[in-house]
Amino acid sequence: MKDNIVIIxxxxxxxxxxxxxxxxxxxxxxxxxxxQLGGHVAGxxxxxxxxxxxxxxxxxxxxxxxxxxxxxxxxVQSITPERESYTIVLDNGISIEARAVVFATGFSLFDAxxxxxxxxxVYDHVITNSDLEAWFCGKEDKRIPxxxxxxxxxxxxxxxxLKAGNSQCSKVCCTTAIKQAIEMKEKFPDAEIYCFYMDLxxxxxxxxxxxxxxxxxxxxxxxxGRVSEVGExxxxxxxxxxxxxxxxxxxxxxxxxxxxxxxxxxxxxxxNLARQARLDVDDDGFLKSSNNIYGILNSNRKGVFYAxxxxxxxxxxxxxxxxxxVAVEVHNYLKNG
Amino acid sequence: xxxxxxxxxxxxxxxxxxxxxxxYDRLCKTDPDVKTCMACGSCSATCTAAPFSGMSMRKVxxxxxxxxxxxxxxxxxxxxGKCIMVCPRxxxxxxxxxxxxxxxx
Numbered sequence: 001m002k003d004n005i006v007i008i009x010x011x012x013x014x015x016x017x018x019x020x021x022x023x024x025x026x027x028x029x030x031x032x033x034x035x036q037l038g039g040h041v042a043g044x045x046x047x048x049x050x051x052x053x054x055x056x057x058x059x060x061x062x063x064x065x066x067x068x069x070x071x072x073x074x075x076v077q078s079i080t081p082e083r084e085s086y087t088i089v090l091d092n093g094i095s096i097e098a099r100a101v102v103f104a105t106g107f108s109l110f111d112a113x114x115x116x117x118x119x120x121x122v123y124d125h126v127i128t129n130s131d132l133e134a135w136f137c138g139k140e141d142k143r144i145p146x147x148x149x150x151x152x153x154x155x156x157x158x159x160x161x162l163k164a165g166n167s168q169c170s171k172v173c174c175t176t177a178i179k180q181a182i183e184m185k186e187k188f189p190d191a192e193i194y195c196f197y198m199d200l201x202x203x204x205x206x207x208x209x210x211x212x213x214x215x216x217x218x219x220x221x222x223x224x225g226r227v228s229e230v231g232e233x234x235x236x237x238x239x240x241x242x243x244x245x246x247x248x249x250x251x252x253x254x255x256x257x258x259x260x261x262x263x264x265x266x267x268x269x270x271x272n273l274a275r276q277a278r279l280d281v282d283d284d285g286f287l288k289s290s291n292n293i294y295g296i297l298n299s300n301r302k303g304v305f306y307a308x309x310x311x312x313x314x315x316x317x318x319x320x321x322x323x324x325x326v327a328v329e330v331h332n333y334l335k336n337g
Numbered sequence: 338x339x340x341x342x343x344x345x346x347x348x349x350x351x352x353x354x355x356x357x358x359x360x361y362d363r364l365c366k367t368d369p370d371v372k373t374c375m376a377c378g379s380c381s382a383t384c385t386a387a388p389f390s391g392m393s394m395r396k397v398x399x400x401x402x403x404x405x406x407x408x409x410x411x412x413x414x415x416x417x418g419k420c421i422m423v424c425p426r427x428x429x430x431x432x433x434x435x436x437x438x439x440x441x442x
Contacts, residue, residue, distance in 0.1 A: 194353075200375075212426070215372045219365070221402075224376070244351055246376050246399050253353035 003334055004029060006088050006098040008076055008273070011039020012316060013308025013323045014104035015061040018068045020327030026334075029069040029096060031076055037062050039106055045136035047316060048179040049206040057316070079277045086277065086303065100303050100330045101277070103287060104323065107264040107309040110158030110166065117229045118154060118260055125238055125255075126230065128157075128262045129173065132180055148191050148256035151184050152240055153177045154227045155197040159263030168284050170263030171313045174201045177261050178214045185218040193220045194253065196227045196242050204315065225251065230258060264313045277304060286312050297326045305329050356404030360440045364401065368433050373426045374398050380420035380430055386413045394420050394430050401437070408441060 005021060007014045010032025021028045036042065037058075044054040071090060079101070080087040088096045112120040112128045120126045127135075127143050135141040155177055159170040174197065181193045200222070202208045214220040225242035233239050237254045244251040266285030274281050280288035280300045287310045290298040297305050307326040308319040365372055380394035381387055390413035397407045411434060420430040 212373050216369060219372060247403060249349050249351050251351040251353065
């Protein structure tokens, strides 16, 4: 009872942390607000840069954590710091005294309708990266035409955007756009695919090769310029305007479908819990690590740990690595105090 | 009619639906490496003709992608081949210049 570990969030971070803690001999309590474990990754079809099916990660993890105390469809109602522990009350009425708490609360997808000039929710054929993945997974979506001649991707929607309240780079969208551009070209070989970018930030292993592949083998057109506005033509197509910054001239093109690469925002719902637990929140809205180099997993309070995108934008492998590391942090804390 | 000195300015907008990219499309078939250009500008920075003539291999490739006539600029190239040495994508730029010329034959 004294050594209770509560993990808040059942995405890849929370599940991987739970899996590692189980293998260290603990029985963590995993709390997930949705009805199923898996988080954002569960809604994705394939992952860059190797086109790994997302379910190859989610399905085994769900089995791995089955021995933990899993509460799905459950929210943390309150968290109260005690002298040596935290009292956590769930919305199903269960109260837990926990020595260690792991925040694996992740991020929120930026609400693309906030960027009104792109017409998400206004025009018939504007979707987000997340909508496109759902469609890849088999969900019907009338906004995606059956035989598009031209499809566009807008990078940095709600990322690197001070006015939208997100100054940070979401870091996964560049490579995701390239992945989705390739996937669309595979589905519609005759369609022209355009990516509108400010910078291409392809920092990870194999990401640059992925880009070269999109250019060379799939003929994806990369246009350096942020889309300024989207309009609808009389026949229901989309008219996109940007500056072709490499030639210094305005540019326009008509598209049958436009995909907005929504970025990662802080999980607003966590703010309340952070306040109750007296955790520092960074000025970008994400939870603030004790140090951004050697203390990413540590909060400003003893016994509270972080894993994954709750502290900032992360890729899936980064999140998994942090989740593994946090299990060791928790283990050492419980052993040595 | 009196000349009041007013003129209509031609729009400089590039309309991707109206441009003719047939030269670039044919070039992509003979020299597919051209598609991997990432417009870094190394070729133009090292070009011996650039400072005196405005020649820029980066601009040549971009102009082809935007359906523009690149012959006036290409005529400034001295085929020295320095641009090949600096291209980080290993594009044989000199060969591509010759291929482009062949497209116009």
